[in-house]
Amino acid sequence: MSVATSDACGRAAAGRPPAQAPPPAPAALLVSGAWKRYGGTAALAGVDLEVQPGAVVGLVGPNGSGKTTLLNAAAGLLDVDAGSLRVAGAVVGSREARCATALVPDEPTGFDELSVAEHIALVHALWPPDPEAAGRATLLTASFGLEGRCDQRLGTLSRGLRRQASAVAALSLASPLILVDEATATLDPEAVVVLGEAVTALAARGCGVLLATQDLHFAGSTCHEVVLLHRGAVIDRGEPGVLLARHAVTTLEDVLLSALGDGGLRQRIRGALSAL
């Protein structure tokens, strides 16, 4: 993993040569024993997780396994009942941690009346000034093919295009920690490719990326590490290749089924549904 320097707000600044040997950079995200309960249901059950600067970590798991809860907790939108979360060394929720976090939500609600350009401008205005942010936004806008839609309101765009606009706004901050919820949901294949390349490029300049996804092909091709969540707990983790070898299967889908103890799901369901 690369070690990146950072500016006053903790923003990654790869390529700037350090004047002297810097201390080891803190993890982009460090989650220790995080618990979150909703009534009697544990959404997070003692999750430990680390996202190093320069790493892309994928959260994979069935619906309701706690992926979004973990992302929201890391973003400071949700308090955990126990455990701790630190972003670039700062406690989640602090000004430093907020400065160091960018979020691409599953559904970027609440800004339907703003145009794509206005939404990006608002995100840039809310975060500390960064002279390079506008340039990155222009580059990302062009990469996603949104140049012709900059003055179109988010509410008039399809959900996939809204998510692309939201991704441009968040990724252009180049924060030390980038959180992406349901990374590829509703995105067209081209946008999935652009998103994958964008997070890879940002990771290369020192950003840590934590993304939740159901797209196991995307996770396998983009993530340095895949974390399998089930009922709020980490049931397995590792590099995609290592996971395939460990479970002696050929796809991450089979890794997930194997880790869930449901390897025979296909045959079972095929038999059950034959009466349809």
Add this chain to the structure above:
Amino acid sequence: MRCQARRLRATVAVAPVPAAMLAAALVLAPLAFVRLGHALAGELADAISTEGVADGMVLGPALAAAVAGAAWAAALPERPSLGHQISVAPFDGVVAVVAVTVAPVCALALVVLPSLGAASLALGGALPGGSGSGLALTGASLAALPAGACAAEGWIASARGGPARTVLVGCAAAAWLAVGATLGAAPLGPLASTGPALRGAVPAWAALSASSATGLALALTWLVLAARRPPARASRVQPTRRLVRGRSGAVTTAVGVILARRSDVRFGAVGAVAFGVAGLAVARIASAPAPAAFLLGTTTALLGSALCALATGGALLAGRWLWARAPRGAATVARPAVLVALVGTSAPVILVGVAAAAAAGATRASAGAVAGVVVAGAALGVVAGSLVPWVPGAGAQLTTLAAFAAIAVGVSLGVGLAAPRLVSAGAPDPLVLAFVCASCLAAAAVVLRDRLERSDR
């Protein structure tokens, strides 16, 4: 009905104490309104023989009800609100309208009817027309609800390219005025016999029959119009002028843009001006003395423009995923949002107020009082909309309005108890007014900030 009942149960489970207090208030409110009716009758007993006063007693509640009816129709969730799966099923549009309105109508009847009926019966009982005329007054107020809703349908049809329907509603409005003119009070239309009934000049049963028949006919007409609404025009995809740019003032501009581009807020603002001007016209027609036209116009306008303040909390909470993570904290969002809500709420009132002052005159005291009511109303609207967000759906919006009414009543009681004591202790009126307004604005900013920062929504 089941969906709404389950939502109500869930709300009660989340906040049992406020729910119990609200239930107690609902039970006790009719008693308070009986006292109000008696007090009002005592004040008006001598003046009731004047035609203008009796008609004014009918006009006030009828105008408010018409505004509420128009807002109701404008906010009515359409067929898709039943869910894509159900809305495509082969059933008639009337069934869809009934399905989305039946629960809110029942809730409204439960909340409003006992109090309105109690006040009207007490009032009528103490007037020459008797209790029957009080019932006729209730009927006239209720009949104005679908009248406002029908007017809104005409407006919606014209916005969506349905000229025939607009002409139809226009003709109906002309007929309404003609019938009213024949009966002696043009703006009241077929309800014009209610005023004479209060004076005892017309049998109460005749006025009650007229208002009931009018209300029923209008309700059925509205049902048909709402069920056969022209489809909404496709969203325009023309380029939008970039207003949020740069860093300075970006948050204030963004919140302003979000609210100003919302169709419900725009509709509320335009409706506020229209109904405010109607209130002004009514007061002029009734030859009410100087501040009455100003007061009626501005307060009626406030009823519509308060939608901007009510919508602010919900608009920001929908984007909480961004606002709450802003490094400078949610307070940097909440304060500008309250300012925007204040400007959005007061703009239509100022417009109507200036017109009213020019046309019918206004005193400095009445202007000050209206300014105070507008500022406090906007702030309390933000508080109510933050606690119970204004989201699509008649049931949800009714809940927000109920919260707004409850908060406004509570604050009014508090101010009513404290302000006279401050004034008698030597504090100048403007200072007390400024203190009340500043407190309300500060409370709005704090509540909105806390709602944005609360992590376990």
